[in-house]
Amino acid sequence: xxxxxxxxxxxxxxxxxxxxxxxxxxxxxxxxxxxxxxxxxxxxxxxxxxxxxxxxxxxxxxxxxxxxxxxxxxxxxxxxxxxxxxxxxxxxxxxxxxxxxxxxxxxxxxxxxxxxxxxxxxxxxxxxxxxxxxxxxxxxxxxxxxxxxxxxxxxxxxxxxxxxxxxxxxxxxxxxxxxxxxxxxxxxxxxxxxxxxxxxxxxxxxxxxxxxxxxxxxxxxxxxxxxxxxxxxxxxxxxxxxxxxxxxxxxxxxxxxxxxxxxxxxxxxxxxxxxxxxxxxxxxxxxxxxxxxxxxxxxxxxxxxxxxxxxxxxxxxxxxxxxxxxxxxxxxxxxxxxxx
Numbered sequence: 036x037x038x039x040x041x042x043x044x045x046x047x048x049x050x051x052x053x054x055x056x057x058x059x060x061x062x063x064x065x066x067x068x069x070x071x072x073x074x075x076x077x078x079x080x081x082x083x084x085x086x087x088x089x090x091x092x093x094x095x096x097x098x099x100x101x102x103x104x105x106x107x108x109x110x111x112x113x114x115x116x117x118x119x120x121x122x123x124x125x126x127x128x129x130x131x132x133x134x135x136x137x138x139x140x141x142x143x144x145x146x147x148x149x150x151x152x153x154x155x156x157x158x159x160x161x162x163x164x165x166x167x168x169x170x171x172x173x174x175x176x177x178x179x180x181x182x183x184x185x186x187x188x189x190x191x192x193x194x195x196x197x198x199x200x201x202x203x204x205x206x207x208x209x210x211x212x213x214x215x216x217x218x219x220x221x222x223x224x225x226x227x228x229x230x231x232x233x234x235x236x237x238x239x240x241x242x243x244x245x246x247x248x249x250x251x252x253x254x255x256x257x258x259x260x261x262x263x264x265x266x267x268x269x270x271x272x273x274x275x276x277x278x279x280x281x282x283x284x285x286x287x288x289x290x291x292x293x294x295x296x297x298x299x300x301x302x303x304x305x306x307x308x309x310x311x312x313x314x315x316x317x318x319x320x321x322x323x324x325x326x327x328x329x330x331x332x333x334x335x336x337x338x339x340x341x342x343x344x345x346x347x348x349x350x351x352x353x354x355x356x357x358x359x360x361x362x363x364x365x366x367x368x369x370x371x372x373x374x375x
Contacts, residue, residue: 138242223303
């Protein structure tokens with residue numbers, strides 16, 4: 036074992052090498068990879084939690100393309116796939132929900148050869164526990180050690196690991212979906228006294244959903260492409276790649292369905308806001324209609340009726356009655372219009 040990485044729990048995680056055959060999985064040293072082509076009954080699995088010079092040297096020794104090595108040591112924001120003479124390179128992404136709607140992108144690079152599979156994690160956000168990035172590979176290793184899984188080729192192992200990526204994406208969709216019924220009730224019950232907070236919550240959930248949906252759709256595209264490359268795989272292996280594409284398509288479909296529900300909640304919110312604004316404008320219109328004749332009459336008659344050598348009480352009374360009568364008539368008309 037070469038390289039090392041210490042996670043937040045204090046566990047040392049470094050470059051790991053196993054030999055997988057019909058009998059199970061066997062830990063090996065990195066130097067043992069020189070025996071790569073000496074075995075026909077199994078294959079090597081190399082897991083790289085942290086990229087370092089030892090990992091680069093090992094991939095160079097395997098004959099990996101320089102562009103593959105360059106891609107493994109840097110972050111790939113978009114999933115990708117490339118086929119070469121004797122190996123293929125594919126990148127998938129898993130989402131991890133963070134604080135305030137932030138979605139962490141957990142990258143998993145795979146180099147699939149005839150006699151080996153290399154899984155490269157990261158780069159990983161320093162704030163995250165390394166274990167979060169190793170969920171898929173640790174799950175596959177657990178099944179191997181318990182004898183529940185016996186892959187016959189690197190492609191079958193890659194299929195199992197990538198299926199776990201699709202399940203994690205699906206799990207995030209379900210986690211986001213669990214927030215939607217409560218959000219809908221909040222929108223329906225809200226008096227819109229704090230609309231900024233409610234609106235921010237809706238758009239943060241939308242961001243989580245849209246980010247995960249984008250990951251699934253991109254992963255679907257690259258596994259469709261993987262099935263068409265044909266550099267490594269026969270028809271059975273191409274069928275596994277197509278099945279992975281179908282799994283990611285299912286995740287995308289789930290995200291689309293939940294997005295429609297969320298858009299319905301947002302539309303309900305916008306309808307309530309517009310209705311409240313309309314009601315407010317109608318009430319303002321009533322107030323303006325009631326005060327307009329009073330203002331008009333007062334502006335014309337006020338100074339002549341009250342501010343004079345003497346107050347003309349009869350005329351003042353008639354003006355006040357006229358103001359009140361007009362206002363009441365306008366109020367009655369507004370009530371018939373349904374404005375209040």
